[in-house]
Amino acid sequence: MASTRITLDHLLMGPAVAFTRPGSRSAIVKTPYTGAVQVAENGLLGDEQGDLRVHGGPEKAIHYYPREHYAAWAEELGAHPLLTQAGAFGENFSATGWTEQTMCLADRVRVGSTLLEISQGRMPCWKLNDRFQVADMALRVQQTGRTGWYFRVLEGGVVKAGDQLEVVERPYEHWSLSRLSAVLFxxxxxxxxxxxxxxxxxxxxxxxxxxxxxxxxxxxxxxxxxxxxxxxxxx
Incomplete structure (x- = not known):
């Protein structure tokens, strides 16, 4: 099992804007926020999603993407400008120490004054292709299992970069996110x-x-x- 406690290195948010294809909108461009942010049922107050049919909502309130994956992507893609800083994958939380192999479905996590629960892994979509300008980027994310995951919010509160994320409950230790995604994909x-x-x-x-x-x-x-x-x- 990975460390039960890690540091939230970056807290990221972004607005929904017109995207690359006709009629599309996206908030995949997230930038670091240095202050404290209120967290409610649908995630970080001030953050947005471009297509609420498939993004956001209580089951996809906060997106976590492991920062250690960036090195693996750099090996595969080369010196890609998006990989020089957190936020390349549209994540809200960026940290090192937890991955899909070490985290499990329904893990409960304390961060700041909130209580979160891992609700599902990410199902990558075509917007990653356009953001990275790599035609099969979404498929690569799916095939590698480097998807990141979503939290639902059990108890709202306040979070900020530098807070500790701590696993406080693990009811399904045999169902890592990587195992579950392998079944799904x-x-x-x-x-x-x-x-x-x-x-x-x-x-x-x-x-x-x-x-x-x-x-x-x-x-x-x-x-x-x-x-x-x-x-x-x-x-």
Missing amino acids: SKTVELEIARECLTLPLAASWRRTMERRVEKCLIEDWSPRIDGPAREVEA
């Missing part, structure tokens, strides 16, 4: 494992996915999420 349906996943406190969207797999024994089509809408064709 598998190309085959293993019914026994899918049924076991349905005994976990899955976020609603993940539960629907597993229920459909058990019912139909089919893997869903990821291409709309990974590839996104068509770009405008230049004349």
Whole structure:
């Protein structure tokens, strides 16, 4: 198990603005905030999401991305300007010491005066492709398992950079985020494992996915999420 306590190096927020494809909006560009921030059910007050159908809300209130992944991405992508500072992946929390291998579904975490709970891993989408200008970036994030994760807010309060994040409860120690994502992103349906996943406190969207797999024994089509809408064709 990783250290139960680490330091929140960066707290990041950003506004929703017009993005790269027709009609799209995004708040993936997050910048560090140095003061204290109020945390409520939907996350950091002052932070925004561009498409509330698939981002934000109580089950995706705060996004954590492990800073140690940046070195692995730099090895794969080269000297990419986005990798020089925190916020490349649209994360709200940036810290070192926890990864998808060491954190588990439903881990409860104290930070500042808040109590958070890991609700799900991130399902990467096409906006990462456009942000990094790497055509298959979302697929790479999915295949490597370097997705980061989301917290839901159990008790609101105040957080700031420099606060300690501490795991205070771990009810599902055998279900690391990396294990759960491996099931979710598998190309085959293993019914026994899918049924076991349905005994976990899955976020609603993940539960629907597993229920459909058990019912139909089919893997869903990821291409709309990974590839996104068509770009405008230049004349």
